Amino acid sequence: MSKKLIFEMSSVGRTGYRFPDLDVPDLPLKDQVNSSLLRESIPVLPEVSEVDIIRHYNGLSKRNFGLDSGFYPLGSCTMKYNPKINEDVGSLPGFTNIHPLQSEDSVQGFLELIFETTKSLSEITGMKWGTLQPFAGAHGEFTGMKLFKAYFKKRDELHRTKVLVPTSAHGTNPASATIAGFHIEEIQADERGLVSVESLKNQLTDDVAGIMLTNPSTLGLFEKDIIEIAGLVHEAGGLLYYDGANMNAIMGKVRPGDMGFDVIHLNLHKTFSTPHGGGGPGAGPVLVSERLVDFLPVPDVKKDGENYFLDYNKADSIGRVSGFYGNMAVLVKAYAYIITMGSDGLKKASEYAVLNANYLKEKLKGTFHLYYDTTCMHEFVLSAKKMKEELGISALDIAKGLLDYGVHPPTIYFPSIVPEAMMIEPTETESKETLDYFVKTMLEIYQKAKDNPEELHEAPRNTPVRRVDEVMAVKQPILKWHAE
Amino acid sequence: MNIPGDLKYTEGHEWVRVEGNVAYVGISDHAQHELGDIVYVELPEIDTEIDAKEEATNIESVKAAAPVYSPVSGKIVEVNEDLEDSSELINSDAYGSYIFAVEMSDKSELDSLMDADAYKEFLEKE
Numbered sequence: 001m002s003k004k005l006i007f008e009m010s011s012v013g014r015t016g017y018r019f020p021d022l023d024v025p026d027l028p029l030k031d032q033v034n035s036s037l038l039r040e041s042i043p044v045l046p047e048v049s050e051v052d053i054i055r056h057y058n059g060l061s062k063r064n065f066g067l068d069s070g071f072y073p074l075g076s077c078t079m080k081y082n083p084k085i086n087e088d089v090g091s092l093p094g095f096t097n098i099h100p101l102q103s104e105d106s107v108q109g110f111l112e113l114i115f116e117t118t119k120s121l122s123e124i125t126g127m128k129w130g131t132l133q134p135f136a137g138a139h140g141e142f143t144g145m146k147l148f149k150a151y152f153k154k155r156d157e158l159h160r161t162k163v164l165v166p167t168s169a170h171g172t173n174p175a176s177a178t179i180a181g182f183h184i185e186e187i188q189a190d191e192r193g194l195v196s197v198e199s200l201k202n203q204l205t206d207d208v209a210g211i212m213l214t215n216p217s218t219l220g221l222f223e224k225d226i227i228e229i230a231g232l233v234h235e236a237g238g239l240l241y242y243d244g245a246n247m248n249a250i251m252g253k254v255r256p257g258d259m260g261f262d263v264i265h266l267n268l269h270k271t272f273s274t275p276h277g278g279g280g281p282g283a284g285p286v287l288v289s290e291r292l293v294d295f296l297p298v299p300d301v302k303k304d305g306e307n308y309f310l311d312y313n314k315a316d317s318i319g320r321v322s323g324f325y326g327n328m329a330v331l332v333k334a335y336a337y338i339i340t341m342g343s344d345g346l347k348k349a350s351e352y353a354v355l356n357a358n359y360l361k362e363k364l365k366g367t368f369h370l371y372y373d374t375t376c377m378h379e380f381v382l383s384a385k386k387m388k389e390e391l392g393i394s395a396l397d398i399a400k401g402l403l404d405y406g407v408h409p410p411t412i413y414f415p416s417i418v419p420e421a422m423m424i425e426p427t428e429t430e431s432k433e434t435l436d437y438f439v440k441t442m443l444e445i446y447q448k449a450k451d452n453p454e455e456l457h458e459a460p461r462n463t464p465v466r467r468v469d470e471v472m473a474v475k476q477p478i479l480k481w482h483a484e
Numbered sequence: 485m486n487i488p489g490d491l492k493y494t495e496g497h498e499w500v501r502v503e504g505n506v507a508y509v510g511i512s513d514h515a516q517h518e519l520g521d522i523v524y525v526e527l528p529e530i531d532t533e534i535d536a537k538e539e540a541t542n543i544e545s546v547k548a549a550a551p552v553y554s555p556v557s558g559k560i561v562e563v564n565e566d567l568e569d570s571s572e573l574i575n576s577d578a579y580g581s582y583i584f585a586v587e588m589s590d591k592s593e594l595d596s597l598m599d600a601d602a603y604k605e606f607l608e609k610e
Binding site: 171396412413414416419470471474475 | 518521523524544546547548549550571572
């Protein structure tokens with residue numbers, strides 16, 4: 001396969017088109033357009049034939065690795081398979097050909113979809129109502145923290161500025177709370193890897209605005225004391241934020257609303273199976289408990305008899321959080337997923353996600369160090385600390401080694417409370433054969449670490465790009481082609 | 485494990501070298517080893533007032549971003565500008581590469597830090 005950039009394949013004057021002869025006068029451009037708007041030199045764009053451009057894009061797609069190419073157990077990021085029917089539904093012209101400024105009566109179907117999706121997500125999470133506007137998880141978190149702010153403003157309690165975040169939290173949690181004007185205090189994990197209720201009690205001072213939790217946590221562990229934690233936080237006058245990144249482990253089993261949470265964001269591109277790659281487009285709907293409904297963003301979609309309409313009439317609303325109504329095509333795909341799966345299907349998806357993770361955990365824990373040795377939820381964390389000390393093979397070497405077997409590596413070095421962490425999340429759709437192949441591969445890599453560690457230091461050998469210099473990739477990345 | 489005897493240490497793996505009233509702060513050899521190749525050191529601003537245990541700055545490695553806490557209270561009076569272009573100096577010489585220096589407002593805070601033996605013991609337990 002040619003590794004030439006399309007710019008390097010270019011030859012001046014080569015084209016993939018032929019225009020018909022000009023049938024209008026040929027006037028110089030500079031006479032038609034103000035010279036201040038014209039380029040002084042011709043831009044350097046690749047000039048290639050049609051077949052070359054096809055090979056270029058086809059080559060790029062083959063060098064890509066996605067869920068449609070192989071196993072992708074990326075912990076925390078939840079790379080689930082996206083059923084293709086979602087794409088079919090998302091491509092219906094009734095959805096793709098509408099404009100956000102069309103009149104309400106001409107987009108009743110779309111408004112109904114927003115209304116029904118919000119209703120379904122509220123039911124799944126045990127919340128009162130929500131907004132589908134946020135474009136991604138972190139945007140949802142920011143929206144949620146603005147809701148916290150609005151709630152305390154209304155209650156004249158703006159002295160509540162402290163948000164508690166566990167050490168294992170997603171990095172976006174403290175970042176979102178900080179941007180929304182709160183300051184962060186970390187909660188320590190106890191020896192079980194769970195929130196330490198004892199240290200939490202001491203941190204619940206009268207300036208506490210609330211707590212941000214992921215449950216199950218980023219360690220793949222269910223916070224068993226959540227009811228007690230919720231009680232303590234509410235008693236102290238605070239609110240509870242649920243990071244829905246791991247909601248895929250508990251659908252149909254337990255609801256954040258029933259655990260006592262006041263706000264949740266969902267990552268539709270994770271739990272609800274919409275595409276994830278290339279950084280999006282994502283969707284991070286926010287659902288809230290009764291006490292925060294009045295503060296939700298405008299417009300809200302409401303139903304009056306048989307008609308749906310956009311309601312802007314909300315005095316306490318935090319306002320818009322998106323130009324229009326969010327990443328609409330993503331919402332359509334997520335809704336398609338919800339209704340094709342149904343409540344039983346969603347419950348099964350969570351059950352299989354947890355079962356698959358526990359299967360891998362049990363098969364691997366004899367060879368690799370399982371950091372918290374207990375039943376996991378949808379993901380679990382292994383540590384390569386011992387292997388690094390004894391064999392000189394780090395989590396990074398194992399990850400690179402997996403690439404040669406056609407497996408995407410798990411998440412490594414996160415969560416940071418586990419040294420040499422490898423966070424594995426197989427998701428629900430993988431067959432036992434695929435899981436067994438992964439186990440076999442991991443055991444082979446372990447054997448290689450003992451017999452032939454040099455080979456792992458040099459991995460990957462079979463990928464289009466071999467091991468990159470991570471330091472130079474950060475410090476002096478070459479992101480641009482320059483003409484000689 | 486390289487733990488020089490003339491320095492003080494924190495549980496967050498910072499080291500402190502005292503020169504008169506000024507405390508020079510860096511991260512320990514153990515810390516640089518755990519972080520791996522360091523690619524960026526954010527330098528705090530000179531004249532910033534800082535409390536003991538307050539986050540002074542951040543270090544980024546190929547694996548993670550990690551906060552560096554000030555072991556003592558006072559005012560930041562110097563930063564190691566060499567690290568701006570050569571963050572890898574911390575990897576090659578953790579104790580020769582201070583990150584920032586604090587003019588101490590309360591020297592007695594040094595008493596609560598660990599000496600080399602205590603830090604060694606702390607690392608073994610961790």
